[in-house]
Amino acid sequence: MQSAKKKQRVSSSSRLSSLAQWVSSPVHDHRSEPTRVEFVELDTDGKLKKGSCNPLIFNDPAVADVVLFLHTYNTDIDDREHCSSTEVYLHACALEQCKYFATVLSERWQESRQFSEGPNHEKRIHINMTIPGSRAIDSYLLVLQLLYCKDFKGLIKDVSTALSCLPVAAEWLYDECIAACVQYLEAVPWTEEEEKRVLDVVTSLQLRESAQLLARITPVNTRAVHDMLGELVYAAIHSHPNGATVKAFVARLLNDHSSRSTVKLVLDGAFANSLKTVKDSVEEYSSPNVRGRHDEIEALQRVSLHTASLNSKHLLWLVERMIELRVADKAVSEWSEQVVFTANLLRVFNDDAWRTIAPSLPALVLRCTFRLASAVAAGSMIATCQVRKKLVEYWLPVLLVSRETPSHTASSLKLQALHQDLEDVFLRIISTLPLEDAQKLLPQCLSFATRSVEDCPHLMAAFNLWFRRASSDDRNGVTYEEEDILSM
Structure with a gap:
């Protein structure tokens, strides 16, 4: 007996509002056909627009030569019948900007490929990918769009977005996106919660581009805290013109230090x-x-x-x-x-x-x-x-x-x-x-x-x-x- 089909929208982050209008993926059993994503392209300012004359259009089934299937599973239920899948239409020449896809699309994997008939009866390559439960599909879709518009400044506008894109870009070895995310994170202030996320994400990925970013979080000298407190105490008791105020401030720092x-x-x-x-x-x-x-x-x-x-x-x-x-x-x-x-x-x-x-x-x-x-x-x-x-x-x-x-x-x-x-x-x-x-x-x-x-x-x-x-x-x-x- 075929299981009952349930439909739901893939949750879309408020930080990725440009994707919210077009990401949809119903939950269905493994025999159901995945739903196509509505065709959308970005303007140069990162806003959505309908239609385009660009021969390489993101998610356009009329000209795509690659179909990427992004599979997500309900982590609470270990059952593939509760899988949801999103189908994205792409181009091999765009995907090859990522070293991962360049390898997947290389000739060595030709024999194991799955195909379907595309425009003008040409073969269209199928790529299946499972998304870890800890990541949102919106992050994958955003990085895919960046392959087409490369509008890093237009789409990576906050720390949360950069942190969401960075693991995906690292997984796909998309160097240009990695550099853009790290550069953004290095240049903007963080909240305490964001700093914890930055440290967790960046250290787990072990990116060579993150050295300057980590220098903002981790001291080079093991005596850095000792030296800083020593300089503050010296300034408080010796040379600072606002003596009484600075002494009170330094005293508070010493009292609050862990x-x-x-x-x-x-x-x-x-x-x-x-x-x-x-x-x-x-x-x-x-x-x-x-x-x-x-x-x-x-x-x-x-x-x-x-x-x-x-x-x-x-x-x-x-x-x-x-x-x-x-x-x-x-x-x-x-x-x-x-x-x-x-x-x-x-x-x-x-x-x-x-x-x-x-x-x-x-x-x-x-x-x-x-x-x-x-x-x-x-x-x-x-x-x-x-x-x-x-x-x-x-x-x-x-x-x-x-x-x-x-x-x-x-x-x-x-x-x-x-x-x-x-x-x-x-x-x-x-x-x-x-x-x-x-x-x-x-x-x-x-x-x-x-x-x-x-x-x-x-x-x-x-x-x-x-x-x-x-x-x-x-x-x-x-x-x-x-x-x-x-x-x-």
Whole structure:
């Protein structure tokens, strides 16, 4: 019993509206005759027109010497009775622009050809082709039309059309169409979804013409992302005229970047460079390696302090970003190892010159210390016992010297508030150290008590905590004082 015939239109993409008027292909069983496509030709502007005097007319059964049968199958039903077929009338001389058809039409395949009678009782070659289920028939028909009109600019007008034509052109080895599609794709912007399709289609086809196109998607250098972020960070903290705006923009980029490890590497490198510049400048001020007149040495020292102050601003911005992104562990460790740097800072702050040359320098370096120490004290940045100890041991003297600077300006009041905040943080870190280490560091904090006893509860609480811990031995219940008496 013959299966019932169903008729449907082949779906036509809105991007191929020029084909929508003439592509038709009913679903029928394998015994049914395929439907002919209505004769249509394109104008030079890509629009449809009826009739033509051109002897090579696309899909004209009156003059065609080749019939191409495009077969499509319902991928959900593995049954050839659900096949639909589209019949297109073509010319061998047009098809031979594609290397695939040139081979199919060559003499070596003559014996296996199927023929039908064409105009003037001439033989007409039959070519059967199955269309993969992932591709639309419209793409095949469009590429066939391009063989006749070659109006690539008129028909390839968007990314979707170019991507639809490219696999067909590659399958048929139609070099001119491949080049036109790749050239179009390379020249126009893409949406994110289109970019995914471009990458999927172009990489799967492995076309030699796609090298420049892929260069737009895939970096040549494996460090490209690292280098780009490094350049942005450098621009943000150094040379860009719109400093605050650019810093905010770069900070957002760093925060949104998918790879925390890359961000960490970039910020670690920038931190190391800025810290080295500050350290070298402070050392050059403390021990100028020049011989000359006193005024020449003073001028060089002035430049050194200005350089140290400027780069301390960069350093503070980097520290804040690293803490914000929770990638400051290396910076904390490095900051705790600054024996020479802190010694040079003490020499600078004991000299009155910095007050007129670089008055913001103490606040900047202490703010860096406060940010890092606060992250350690809060537990958001885990540091070893040795790092915590050195952080207080080396930077506490810098805090003490800075506190002794008398001033009554508005900036000095802010600096005093910073001193108090840093005092609290150092005492909190000391509370995390072994009793022996805390015993060495706490007496150095006595100058925190320059305010009345009531005004420095943080210092009182720190000493009370140490005495409470040290006054009893949990192992045998004997106090340290009793141990001393018994040992006498």
